[in-house]
Amino acid sequence: MRVRDTARMRWESQPSTKPTAVSPERLSSVDRAFLNMERATNPMVIVALIVLGAPLRRARVRDRLAARLLAHRRFRCVPREGIAQALWEPFEGFDIDDHVLAAALPAPGHQQALERLVGELASEPLPQNRPLWSFHVVERFGHGSAIVARIHHCYADGIALVRILLNLAEEAPPPVPPHRPEPTAAPARPAIAWASALPEALQDPRRLAEAALHWALHPQAAATAAREAAGLFEELGRLALLPDDPPSRLKRPLSGIRRVAWGAPLSLEEVQTIGIVLGCTVNDVLISTLAGALGQHLAAQGDVIDGVTLRATVPVDLRSRHESAAPLGNRFGLIFVDLPIGVRHPLERLYQVRAAMRALKGSEQAVLTYGLLATVGSLPRPLEDFAMTALSTKASLVASNLRGPEAALHIAGVPVRQLLFWVPQSGSIGTGISILSYHGRVQFGVIADRALIADPTDLIARIQKGFEQLVLLVLLGGAALR
Numbered sequence: 001m002r003v004r005d006t007a008r009m010r011w012e013s014q015p016s017t018k019p020t021a022v023s024p025e026r027l028s029s030v031d032r033a034f035l036n037m038e039r040a041t042n043p044m045v046i047v048a049l050i051v052l053g054a055p056l057r058r059a060r061v062r063d064r065l066a067a068r069l070l071a072h073r074r075f076r077c078v079p080r081e082g083i084a085q086a087l088w089e090p091f092e093g094f095d096i097d098d099h100v101l102a103a104a105l106p107a108p109g110h111q112q113a114l115e116r117l118v119g120e121l122a123s124e125p126l127p128q129n130r131p132l133w134s135f136h137v138v139e140r141f142g143h144g145s146a147i148v149a150r151i152h153h154c155y156a157d158g159i160a161l162v163r164i165l166l167n168l169a170e171e172a173p174p175p176v177p178p179h180r181p182e183p184t185a186a187p188a189r190p191a192i193a194w195a196s197a198l199p200e201a202l203q204d205p206r207r208l209a210e211a212a213l214h215w216a217l218h219p220q221a222a223a224t225a226a227r228e229a230a231g232l233f234e235e236l237g238r239l240a241l242l243p244d245d246p247p248s249r250l251k252r253p254l255s256g257i258r259r260v261a262w263g264a265p266l267s268l269e270e271v272q273t274i275g276i277v278l279g280c281t282v283n284d285v286l287i288s289t290l291a292g293a294l295g296q297h298l299a300a301q302g303d304v305i306d307g308v309t310l311r312a313t314v315p316v317d318l319r320s321r322h323e324s325a326a327p328l329g330n331r332f333g334l335i336f337v338d339l340p341i342g343v344r345h346p347l348e349r350l351y352q353v354r355a356a357m358r359a360l361k362g363s364e365q366a367v368l369t370y371g372l373l374a375t376v377g378s379l380p381r382p383l384e385d386f387a388m389t390a391l392s393t394k395a396s397l398v399a400s401n402l403r404g405p406e407a408a409l410h411i412a413g414v415p416v417r418q419l420l421f422w423v424p425q426s427g428s429i430g431t432g433i434s435i436l437s438y439h440g441r442v443q444f445g446v447i448a449d450r451a452l453i454a455d456p457t458d459l460i461a462r463i464q465k466g467f468e469q470l471v472l473l474v475l476l477g478g479a480a481l482r
Contacts, residue, residue, distance in 0.1 A: 024077075024087040024088060024089045024090070025077075025087065025088045026085050026086070026087055026088075027079055027085070027086040027087065027088060027154065028329060028330070028374075028377070029373075029374040029375070029377035029378045030329075030330045030331075030370070030373045030374045030377050031079070031086075031154045031155075031329060031330055031377070032079075032085075032086045032154070032377040032378070033373050033374070033376050033377030033384065034152075034153040034154045034330060034377075035079050035081075035086060035152070035154040036081075036377070036381050036384055037153070037384075037388060037424075037426050038125065040125075040256055041254040041255065041256035041430070041449070042254065042256075042424060042425055042426060042427070042429075042430065043122070043123070043124070043125040043126070043424060044152055044153040044154065044424045044426070045122065045125070045126060045132075045150050045151065045152055045153065045424055046150070046151050046152075046153055046156070046157075046158055046161050046421065046422070046423050046424060047118065047121065047122045047148065047149070047150055047260075047421065047422045047447070048148070048149040048150075048151075048161060048162075048165055048419075048420065048421040048422075049114075049118055049146060049147070049148055049149075049262075049418070049419070049420040049421070049445075050146065050147040050149070050165065050411070050416055050418075050419060051141070051144065051146050051416070051417045051418035051419075051420075052141075052144045052145045052146060052147070052411065052414045052415065052416060052417060053143070053144045053414060053415040053416070053417045054143070054144050054145070054414045054415065055139055055140060055144060055145050055414075056137070056139065056144075056145045056147075056411065056412060056414045057137075057139060058100065058101075058102045058137040058139060060412045061100060061135065061137045061147060061411075061412070062096060062097070062100040064168050064411065064412055065096065065099075065100055065135060065168070066096055068167050068168055069164065069167075069168075070096070072164075072328055073090075074088060074155055074328055075131055075133060075155070076090060076091055076094050076131060077089055077090050077091060077131060078091045078130065078131055078132070079132070079152075079154050079155075091130060091131055093130070094130070094131065098130055099130075099131065099133060099134050099135065100134075100135050100137065101134060101135070101136050101137070102136070102137050102138075102139060103117060103136040103137065103138050103148070104138070104139075104140075105117060105138060105140070105141060109140060109141055109142065110142070111142075114138065114141055114146060115259075115260050115261055115262070115457075116260075117136075117138070117148065118148055118260045119257075119258045119259050119260040119447070120258075121136060121148055121150060122150075122258040122260060122422065122447060123256060123257050123258040126150060126152055132151070132152035132154070132155065133149075133150060133151040133152065133155060134149075134150050135147055135148070135149050135150075136148040136150075144414070144417065145414070147411075149161075149165065151164075153330070153423070153424055154330075155328060156328045156329060156330070157315065157329070157330040157331065157332050157423075158315060158332075158400055158402065158421055158423045159315070159317045159319075159331075159332060159402060160328055160329065160330075160331075161421065162402055162404060162419075162421060162436070164328075165419070166404075166405060166409065168411050169409035169410060169411050169416065170409075170410050170411070170412075170413070171405075171407060171409055171410065239336075239365065239368065239369075239394075242311075242336065242394045243394075244393040244394060245310055245311050245393065245394060245395055245396045246308055246309075246310070248298060248303050248308070248310065248396060249298060249301055249302075249303055249452055249453075250298075250310070250396040250397060250430070250431050250452050250453075251396060251428065252451050252452055253451065254428070254430045254449045254451060254452070255449055255450050255451040256449070257449065257450040257451075258447055258448070258449060258450070259446075259447070259448055259449075259450050259453065259454065259455070259456050260422070260445070260446065260447050260456065261445070261446050261455075261456035261457040261459070261460045262418075262420050262443065262444065262445040262446070262460060263444060263457075263460040263461065263463070263464050264464065265418070265438075265441035265442055265443045266441065266442045266443075266444075266464070266467055267440070267441060267442075268282075268437055268440050268441055268442050269440065270471065271285050271286065271442055271467075274470060274471060274474055277474050278347070278350060278474065279354075280350060280351075280354050281354075281357070283357060283401060284350060284353050284354045284357055285350065285467075285470070286401065286435055286442065287312075287337060287339070287353050287357070287399070287401075288346070288349050288350040288352075288353040288354075288470075289463055289466045289467045289470065290339070290399065290433060290435075290444075290463060291339040291340055291341050291343075291349060291353060292341070292343075292344075292346060292349055292462075292466045293459055293462035293463040293465075293466045294310070294339065294341050294397075294459065294462075295308075295341030295342060295343075295344070296462050296466075297453070297458055297459045297462055298341065300458070305341050305342045306342050307342045308341055308342040309338050309339060309340050309341065309342065310338075310339045310341055310395075310396045310397070311336045311337065311338060311339065311394060311395040311396060312336075312337050312339055312395060312396070312397050312398065312399040312433070313334045313335070313336060313337075313395045313397075313398050313399070313429075314334065314335050314336075314337050314398075314399050314400070314401065315332045315333075315334060315398075315400055315423065316332055316333050316334065316335055316366035317331070317332050318331050318332055318333055318366060318367065318370055319331045330373070331370075332366070332370065333365065333366030333367055333368065333369040333370035333373075334365070334366060334369040335360055335363065335365045335366050335369075336365065336394060336395060337353075337356060337357065337360070337399070338352075338353075338356040339353075340352045340353065340356075346466065346469055346470045346473055347470075347473060350470070372387070372391070375387075376388060388426050388427045389427045389428065391426075391427065392425075392426055392427025392428045392429045393427075393428065395429060396429065396431065397425075397429060397431040397432065397433060398423060398425050398429060398431070398432045398433070399432075399433045399434075399435070400421070400422075400423050400432070400433070400434045400435065401434075401435040401436075402421070402434075402435070402436050402437075403436075403437050404419055404436050404437050404438035404439075405438060405439065406439065406440070407439065408439045409439075416438075418438070418443060419436055419438045419443065420434060420436065420443055420445040421434050421436060421445070422434050422445060422447040430448060430449030430451070430452045431446075431447075431448045431449070431452055431453060432446070432447045432448070433445070433446055434446075434447075444460060444463050444464075446459050446460055
C-alpha cells in the first residue's frame with residue numbers, strides 16, 4: 001500500500017505562514033550528531049501517532065499546526081552542513097501545505113491498514129529540500145481519524161516531541177510567541193556542562209573559555225565538576241568494557257523496510273498495583289514484561305534464549321526543571337538496561353530486572369552518553385559513523401518509556417483516544433519499543449525492520465499475555481516467592 005497524498009488545498013481563512021527575516025543559528029553538536037546519523041536503512045525520524053475518537057479534517061489540523069507548531073521558528077528552517085559548522089537556515093520557500101498532507105486507508109480502514117501506513121512512512125526519509133517534518137492526516141480511521149507525525153531527530157528528541165504534540169490540544173498551555181529565541185539555560189549539573197564543554201569548544205572555542213572563566217569565579221562549582229568528571233571517566237571505562245550483545249535475529253543486516261504494531265493499552269492502575277505488591281517500580285514491571293515477551297518471540301522464531309541477556313538502550317531526560325519549558329533540541333542520555341530474555345519464570349525475571357535497574361541508579365551513564373553524542377557530533381562524518389557503529393553493537397534494541405498526560409486531551413474538540421511514538425534506531429540497531437502512559441493507561445508500540453521482526457503483532461500479543469500472567473501469579477499468591 002502506498003500513501004495517497006491529496007492535492008494541496010489553500011484556505012482563505014488560513015493563518016499567515018509567511019516567515020519573518022531571521023538569521024541562521026548553529027546546530028548544537030548533539031543535534032548535528034543526529035543529523036549525520038541518517039542512513040538509508042535507518043532514517044533518523046521520530047514517528048508519532050495520534051488516534052482520535054471522531055473524524056477530523058486536514059484543514060483543522062493544518063490551522064492548529066500553523067498557530068502552534070510554527071510558533072517555534074526551527075520548524076521553518078532546514079539544517080545545513082556548512083564549512084565549519086551546521087546551521088539552521090530559514091527556508092525562504094516555506095509552505096505549510098508541503099508538510100500537512102492527507103492520507104487515505106483502503107477499505108475497511110482497520111488497524112492493520114493504519115499499521116502498514118505508519119510502517120511505510122517510517123521507512124521513508126523526509127524530503128531533504130525543505131524543513132524535515134511532516135504530518136499525515138487520515139481523516140477516516142474506524143469511527144474517527146488519525147494523525148501520523150514525523151519529525152527528524154535533529155529538531156527534537158522524543159521527550160520534546162511528546163510535549164510538542166500535547167501543545168496541539170486544547171488543554172495545553174498557550175504557545176510561546178512566534179520566533180522567540182529558544183531558552184538556553186545552563187545545565188543543572190556541572191557534570192553535564194563538563195560532558196558537553198569539550199565538543200562544543202571544538203565548534204566554538206569561546207564556549208570553553210567562558211566555562212573556564214565561570215569555574216575560575218566559582219571554585220566550589222569547579223570542584224564539584226572535577227569530582228563528577230572523575231566519575232564520568234570511571235563510567236567511560238565500564239562502558240568501554242561492555243561486551244557486544246550476543247548474536248540473535250535482532251542483529252541481522254537491516255532491509256530498511258519497517259513494520260509497526262500496537263495493541264490494547266494496559267491499565268496503569270493495575271501496573272502500579274503489581275509493582276506495590278511485588279516491591280518493584282512501574283518501570284521494573286513494564287521492562288520485565290517486555291523482556292519475557294521478547295524472549296518468547298525469539299524462541300518461537302528459532303533463537304536459543306536459555307541464559308541469554310540482551311541489552312536495550314533507554315533514553316533518559318537530562319533537562320532541569322527550568323529547561324523543561326524548552327520543547328526543542330536533544331537533551332538526553334542513554335543507559336544500557338539488561339533484559340534477561342532467557343529467564344522464563346515471570347517473578348524471577350522481574351527481580352533480575354529490578355536488580356539491574358537499581359544498579360543503574362546514581363550511574364553517570366546517561367550523562368556520559370550525552371557527552372559522547374556531543375563529541376561525535378563535532379567529529380568528521382566518517383569518525384562519527386565509526387563511533388556510532390561501535391556503540392550500537394552493545395545493544396540489540398531501543399526501549400523508550402515516557403510519562404504522558406494523566407487527563408484526557410482534545411484536539412480541535414475531538415477526543416484523543418491513543419498516543420503512540422517511536423524513536424529512531426541508529427547504527428546496526430533496527431528494533432524499537434515505545435512505552436507511553438496516557439489517561440490512566442500504558443501503551444506499548446513496536447517498530448522493527450522487517451528482516452528482524454517480520455510480524456511485530458506477535459510480540460505485542462506476547463507482551464499483553466505476559467502481563468496477564470503476572471497479574472494471575474499475584475492473585476494466586478506468587479508474591480510469597482520474593
